Amino acid sequence: MSTARQLARRRRAASWQRGWREFRRHRSGVAGLVILVVFVLLALLAPLIADGDGLSVTRATGGVLEPPSTSYPLGTDDNGRSVLTLLIWGARISLLVGLLATLISMGIGTLVGLFSGYFGGWPGAVLFRLTEWFLVIPFLPLAIVLASVLGRSLVNIVIVIGVTSWPGTALLIRSQTLSIKERAYLERARGLGAGHGHLLRRHVLPNVVPMVFANTTLTVAVAILSETTLSFLGLGDPTRVSWGTMLQDAFQVGAITTGSWWFIVPPGLCVVLVVLSFTLIGQALESVLNPRLRDSR
Incomplete structure (x- = not known):
């Protein structure tokens, strides 16, 4: 038994090494990974890089919409707070919302796709119509209506984005499941008495996981954009600083008309870079995990 487990571990390790070698061949994917790592480190080390007291309006020490200077490298907002401090702490909320909402979306989409593709009859038809x-x-x-009904909080934003962004994943997993369930090894497993739970858990799910993994990176980008959009529309958590709330504040105080570019360009640029990084990583992973795309290059 131990020899079989060791062999399985070696195979998994070799598979990961092959995947990493293939991923490194995609320069765009590596560039996206580097950008993402920088933002993740920025979010994790925010308490060490920027003082959290700088988020408080009552403790602001700068002037109103001061341009960049040695004291404030990215200027100040309309409350005298450092834009750089807001940007660093805002990375935490934007990335956290994107990741948590993606987990909800992937969970719902994977389950619905698996069951609608594997089971025939009315259960599969109902899930497909849904x-x-x-x-x-x-x-x-739909997201605006749900966010308005549930209220303005970080948890509600995560729920709203998660429960409204799963259909694309469900269709992708459903099509893959329809293909897998017709394969010969599933027929042999049925003939040996395997039940639906065993077939889904041991045969179907492992074969769709790579597709889920590759689609996750693309869904995170959509979730971050959605959080930015909802926050910009005034539906974000008013007690939290994110890139979306920064853009909303900049729009409300007329940062464009007053020429206060330092208040609106940095958060917008951060959103673009993070979304671009996830998109590049997702495209590279799709090529790595899909042999047909890999062989066609």
């Missing part, structure tokens, strides 16, 4: 119904409804109006 997925289509969510796809037909425009994402942004």
Whole structure:
């Protein structure tokens, strides 16, 4: 038994090494990974890089919309707070919302896709129609309605984004499941008496996990954009600083018309860079995990 486990571990290690070698061949994917690591470190080390007291309006020491200077490298906002401090701490909320919302979206989408693709009859049809119904409804109006009903909080924003962004994943997993369940090894397992739970857990799910993993990076980008959009519309958590709330504040005080570019450009640029990094990583992973795409290069 131990020899079989050691062999399985060696195979997994060799598979990870092959995947990493293939990933490193994609320069765009490596560039996206470097950008993402920088932002993740920025978010994790925020308490060491920037004093959290700088987020408080009552403890602001700068002037109103001061341009960049030696004291404030990215200037100040309309409350006299350092834009750089807001930017660093805002990375935590934007990345956290994106990751948590993606976990919810991936969980719902994977389960719905698996069950709708594996089970025939009315259960699969109902789940498929439910997925289509969510796809037909425009994402942004639905998210706005849900956020308005649930209220302005970080948890509610995560829930809203998670429960409105899963249909694409569900369709992707469903199509993959439909292909897998017709394969010969599943028929042999059924013939040996394997039940639905065993087949889904041991045969179908492991084969769709790479697709889920590759799609996760793309969904995180969508979730971060969604959080930014909802916060910009005034539906974010008013007690938390994120890049979206920074953009909303900049718009409300007229940062564009007053020429206060330092208040609106940095958070917008950070959103673009993080979304771009996840997109580049997702494209590289898709090529690594999909043999047909890898062989066509």
